[in-house]
Amino acid sequence: MQKILEIKNLTYQYEESSDIYAVNDVSFDVFRGEWVSIIGRNGSGKSTTARLIDGLMAAASGEIIIDGQTLTEKNVWELRQKVGMVFQNPDNQFVGSTVEDDVAFGMENHGVPREEMLARVNAALERVNMQEFKTKEPARLSGGQKQRVAIAGIVALRPDIIILDEATSMLDPKGRLEIIQVVREIKEQYGLTVISITHDLDEASLSDKIIVMRDGKIEQIATPDALFLNHNLVDIGLDVPFSANVARELRQNGLQIPEKYYTESELADFLWQSLLTK
């Protein structure tokens, strides 16, 4: 597999004189077409790492290689076209007065010819299923719809990598699911690489690999299965599934429930069949 992103010994300090590193000697590789989640508590360095990759901030030391090219001050504008970023708060990333203007904005900046721009806007909006909102004002949309428009703006630019920086954290469960679904589809269609910074267990469980960060360092890189089996989820910045909490508390109350992971319906089945109908 081809490496689309290589991070080598990346370091970043918010203040040069201090000995506190927001990102401390971080190295990892991402392959083309991979879905990688970066998890960790607030302040672990996840978002800083993402901003360094997108060239929004410059690293103190270390190397970022995007699609074979080392990121420098000179080529940051060129390389940034390969990396699209969706931020947490949809309201902070709108510039256009209509949905279609907003999707077109990035392409205007990159000097895409008008004809092609129109075609790409339409295709991107169709892709995220927001075609009917084309002429609407972004402010009038729901959170999930806004994030879909933000994703359309990125899809239209045809990046190689899309970074979701807690892009679903402000959405309700329905909106969250919509976004994940859309990202999965565009990933398949365009062979995109996805880097998702998240606290959501379901979102993280979809990834090929998970990078766990703590205090600016990489604590470990593992597959979702291996990670979820061996860790206190809250401690690595994830939510514990509701069913796991219920099962644990019922065990504490003396009910006999086997020590394994149940989904909510599995737990409901077990409780009903084994404990409630006697």
Place this chain on the structure above:
Amino acid sequence: MAISFDKVNYTYQPNTPFESRALFDIDLDVADGSFTALVGHTGSGKSTLLQHLNALLLPTSGTVTVGETVIKPDSKAKAIKPVRQKVGVVFQFPETQLFDETVLKDVAFGPQNFGVSKEDAQTIAREKLNLVGISDELFERSPFELSGGQMRRVAIAGILAMNPSVLVLDEPTAGLDPKARIDMMRLFETIHASGVTTILVTHLMDDVADYADTMYVLEKGRIVKSGKPQDLFQDVDFMTAHQLGVPKATRFALLLRARGQYFEHLPITRSALVEMITEAANHG
């Protein structure tokens, strides 16, 4: 401190082609010492309503009464100034409002602005920073070097430094990691327990169930339902139809109910759910 809305209407840019009505005949009562939740979708009018709570917006018609102060469409800035001190609003992503050189100066700014001496303001700032869990060694740091979660705590300390009687929280845990989210809600619970009337704007029904004693459901600028969370969440169809959903505990109880388990009332918190299941398993 109590707040009440009497037939409050609000129209953005009235008498222009952009005129758009955001609130319709809002009657709302926030009892002194209560923990009131305000829920609704984007565009439901939550943010507009919120800005009436401390007179950032004046009603187009109707009145808002905050403690002793009555806010009317033609209220003068001077008359409503006390409201700004008494009602502290923690806006979404409050960390974006930090501005000063050091954490301590930032938090002390508010009280100083309301006439407290620099020394006293810093004493208050230290106390509030400790309350929100910011330790002394961070006081002289720039707020912009802190992590997102810490920055938010500093911003909240800045609002608490005004000693508000009412604390308004607009999606205060958005973007925090799960552990930080729980810690933050516990902090608000502690502040509420010290006698501060609390108003929480949220789309997290679990937080409503866990913390609020009263809730209002807002839709398209109107209050469509209000009451105790325990009562409102019994109407699962209503909450689902309005795309707000129900707490996880209620949802889980529905799974059991679908399998045949009897519930006299649906639980809305995890502890109530666990208790009901334990009871049912032990006594059939």
